[in-house]
Amino acid sequence: MLYLKTSVENGIISLHPLNPDEMYYKCEVCGNFYGIDNLSDFSFGDDVFLKGYICPQCEAEIEEDYELEQEEEFQSRIEKALKMNNLIK
Numbered sequence: 001m002l003y004l005k006t007s008v009e010n011g012i013i014s015l016h017p018l019n020p021d022e023m024y025y026k027c028e029v030c031g032n033f034y035g036i037d038n039l040s041d042f043s044f045g046d047d048v049f050l051k052g053y054i055c056p057q058c059e060a061e062i063e064e065d066y067e068l069e070q071e072e073e074f075q076s077r078i079e080k081a082l083k084m085n086n087l088i089k
Helices: 056-084
Strands: 003-009 012-017 024-026 033-035
Antiparallel strands (some): 003 012, 024 033
């Protein structure tokens, strides 16, 4: 039986048995492999391989980082507008 390294945390390697009737994808961010439960959730495009897929954990982290960036940008714009109107120094 073949095994797939799915993650490495704190020096511990996790292995998952490869089943011939299952499909897997590799997260483009963390590099871990994940099993595909529902193929209709994935887009293959013109190729037989998944491209640019991000696991749910990494996607949540990216969205959180994006929201923080947007909030910081908004706060910066507010401060600039107040400075331009001489409301703060």
